[in-house]
Amino acid sequence: MRTMTLSAMEFIRRFLQHTLPSGLMKVRYYGFMHACSGVSADKVRAAVELMQGFDVSDPVVTDAIETCTALTCPKCGGKLLYRYSVLPHQMNPPPHAKQIIKEQSRQNE
Numbered sequence: 278m279r280t281m282t283l284s285a286m287e288f289i290r291r292f293l294q295h296t297l298p299s300g301l302m303k304v305r306y307y308g309f310m311h312a313c314s315g316v317s318a319d320k321v322r323a324a325v326e327l328m329q330g331f332d333v334s335d336p337v338v339t340d341a342i343e344t345c346t347a348l349t350c351p352k353c354g355g356k357l358l359y360r361y362s363v364l365p366h367q368m369n370p371p372p373h374a375k376q377i378i379k380e381q382s383r384q385n386e
């Protein structure tokens with residue numbers, strides 16, 4: 278263990294680095310999820326099957342991705358192109374997105 282003397286402001290700054298904004302939850306990896314855990318997936322599967330009384334099966338891989346069709350415009354039926362995502366914390370779109378929106382609305386006039 279290391280001991281050090283800090284000013285009050287430095288202590289508060291370091292302390293607040295470990296405080297999450299409200300609404301966020303820290304994800305911790307422990308137990309069988311920890312990277313250093315030596316427990317195999319088969320052992321976890323067997324334990325779940327024993328405790329819960331049902332078989333744990335691997336997810337079935339299908340070719341669903343190949344059968345997906347492109348999204349189409351509800352007005353003209355044209356193929357929609359992915360340009361960007363707006364995440365909830367980005368509700369004010371970035372300048373380049375505003376430019377794209379402006380160009381598209383000009384084309385649709």
Ligand SMILES: [Zn+2]
Nearest residue numbers: 350352353355
């Ligand atoms: Zn359209």
